[in-house]
Each structure stands twice: as structure tokens, then as C-alpha cells.
Amino acid sequence: MTKSSAAPSSPEWTPSAQANSSATQLRVIAFILWIAAIAAELGLIFGELLAKNGQPFTNGRMAILVGGLVVIAVLAIAGNLLWKKANRLDPAHKSDTVRFFVQNQLGAFMTLLAFVPLVVLIFLDKDLGKGQKAVAGGIGVVLALLATTIGIDFNPPSVEQYTEERDSVIEHVGEDNVFWGPYSDVFHICDQVSDLNRAREAGTIAEGSVADAHAAGMSRLTKKVEQEQKQCGFAGASASE
Structure with a gap:
């Protein structure tokens, strides 16, 4: 390689057609994973909490609840990682403040949507004992914080x-x-x-x-x-x- 005395390139950087296509595919998959996480959340809310209101919360139900929380976390984290990868391939303009913020932090918002309603209902559920609330709610909070942190882009590209x-x-x-x-x-x-x-x-x-x-x-x-x-x-x- 040799040094060039030419002035730096002036046209704005744009992603290649291949990069743009790959970014689109990754974003579609990320959305599918996020939707699956929210669907799992709704399944737990309506299938285990609301639909069985007044029934004893057995060990089997606890296992389903905790297992569901783990599944939601895995789906959300996978979606967040793919979304970040897409943003590296096809970043937003920093000058477009709103879009730049939303595009780079969308994973955190989707993760909160997949966790917060469920965690709140766990702590409010009358069928869960104090110990069960502490276990299920604590696991939910920890997983939500972990997945949300992964969804945040602290140094987003532009x-x-x-x-x-x-x-x-x-x-x-x-x-x-x-x-x-x-x-x-x-x-x-x-x-x-x-x-x-x-x-x-x-x-x-x-x-x-x-x-x-x-x-x-x-x-x-x-x-x-x-x-x-x-x-x-x-x-x-x-x-x-």
C-alpha cells in the first residue's frame, strides 16, 4: 500500500447492497424473536396467572413460570444481539436524533415490554406465597435487567x-x-x-x-x-x- 496525497473522500458512506440486505434479514429475525418472547410472556400471564386465579401455585406451575422467564430472556437476548449486528451493517444517521436513538435502543424497549408486565403481575398475584414471589419475581427481575442491558447500545455506530x-x-x-x-x-x-x-x-x-x-x-x-x-x-x- 502507498500513501496518497489525494483529499479524503467526500461522498457520505453508504452500506453496500449485500450489507443492507443482511441487515434487513437480521432485523426481521430479531423482530420474530422479540414477538416470540412477548408471546411467551402472554402465555404465562393468561395461562398460568390469570386463567388459574384462585388455584394453589404448585411446584409444577412454579417450574413452568421460571422456565418461561428463562425462555423469554433467551429469545430477547438473541433478538438484541442480532439487532445490534444489523445496526453495525446499516447504521442510522446521528443527525437524525429520534431515529438514531430508537433504532439503537429498540432492543432494550422490546425486552422491557417482554418482561415488565409479567414481573409486575408475579409480585401482585395472590396465589403466590411470599417465598414463591421472591423466587419467581427475583429471577424475573435479574433476567430482565440482564436482557435489557444487552439490548442497550452504549456506543452506537453512525x-x-x-x-x-x-x-x-x-x-x-x-x-x-x-x-x-x-x-x-x-x-x-x-x-x-x-x-x-x-x-x-x-x-x-x-x-x-x-x-x-x-x-x-x-x-x-x-x-x-x-x-x-x-x-x-x-x-x-x-x-x-
């Missing part, structure tokens, strides 16, 4: 971020090509940087575009670009953090 990183890489390298390894969540401008020593020795360095790096789970471009430009032999390129 079109603006991808555009800025792509242009910075092109400015330093001359093309949209970066490298990353399995031991961190950032990517680099060449494969000879010190941060990739372990990955290079293990033969696990991956290579691709900025979009490819994000799709692989990398969160951002390294902040050591100035240091890496020297290690990579790109002397004279302007530093970018």
Missing part, C-alpha cells in the same frame, strides 16, 4: 462515524483498507503496528474496509493513528485521532 473513519483511512493509506485482530475492538491502518503483534504471531489478523471492520465487531478506528503512521511507513501523512 453513518457520520463510518464516513469520518473511512475518509481518515483513505487520507493516511490511500484506500479504504484496515486491519484488526481478535484481542481488541479497534482497527488499524496497517498490519505492522505494535498493537497487532499477538494477532500477527498467531496468524489471526483480519483485513477489509472500515465497514467490514465494524461488521466484524470492531467499535472504532484506533486513536493511535499518528503513532501508527510512523510504524507503517506513511511518513508525512497528517495525523488523525
Whole structure:
């Protein structure tokens, strides 16, 4: 690779047709999983709590209730992970504040919808003893917090971020090509940087575009670009953090 003196690319980054298609498929599957989680919640509410009101809460019913809570959590978490993957392939514009927030935090909202009504009814159910409420309600709260936390994207990607990183890489390298390894969540401008020593020795360095790096789970471009430009032999390129 050779350094280019050309100005950074100006067009806004857009996902490839393949990335857009993959993101759509992942979002459809995520919605199916979320709907299944809500359906399981409704099944427990109307099948075990409301429909059998006034009946003793046996160990068998407790097992169904706790097992149902676990199923809901698994479905919600799976949906959340797929949704986050889709957002890395096809992120929203940060400038579109409402859509950006909703798109990136939708998993947390769907998870709360799948848990909160059920957990509230567990604590209010008159057929459950104090000990049963503590067990079932406690498990429900813990699983809800876990699944909701996984659904929150604390560092959501954006079109603006991808555009800025792509242009910075092109400015330093001359093309949209970066490298990353399995031991961190950032990517680099060449494969000879010190941060990739372990990955290079293990033969696990991956290579691709900025979009490819994000799709692989990398969160951002390294902040050591100035240091890496020297290690990579790109002397004279302007530093970018």
C-alpha cells in the first residue's frame, strides 16, 4: 500500500447492497424473536396467572413460570444481539436524533415490554406465597435487567462515524483498507503496528474496509493513528485521532 496525497473522500458512506440486505434479514429475525418472547410472556400471564386465579401455585406451575422467564430472556437476548449486528451493517444517521436513538435502543424497549408486565403481575398475584414471589419475581427481575442491558447500545455506530473513519483511512493509506485482530475492538491502518503483534504471531489478523471492520465487531478506528503512521511507513501523512 502507498500513501496518497489525494483529499479524503467526500461522498457520505453508504452500506453496500449485500450489507443492507443482511441487515434487513437480521432485523426481521430479531423482530420474530422479540414477538416470540412477548408471546411467551402472554402465555404465562393468561395461562398460568390469570386463567388459574384462585388455584394453589404448585411446584409444577412454579417450574413452568421460571422456565418461561428463562425462555423469554433467551429469545430477547438473541433478538438484541442480532439487532445490534444489523445496526453495525446499516447504521442510522446521528443527525437524525429520534431515529438514531430508537433504532439503537429498540432492543432494550422490546425486552422491557417482554418482561415488565409479567414481573409486575408475579409480585401482585395472590396465589403466590411470599417465598414463591421472591423466587419467581427475583429471577424475573435479574433476567430482565440482564436482557435489557444487552439490548442497550452504549456506543452506537453512525453513518457520520463510518464516513469520518473511512475518509481518515483513505487520507493516511490511500484506500479504504484496515486491519484488526481478535484481542481488541479497534482497527488499524496497517498490519505492522505494535498493537497487532499477538494477532500477527498467531496468524489471526483480519483485513477489509472500515465497514467490514465494524461488521466484524470492531467499535472504532484506533486513536493511535499518528503513532501508527510512523510504524507503517506513511511518513508525512497528517495525523488523525
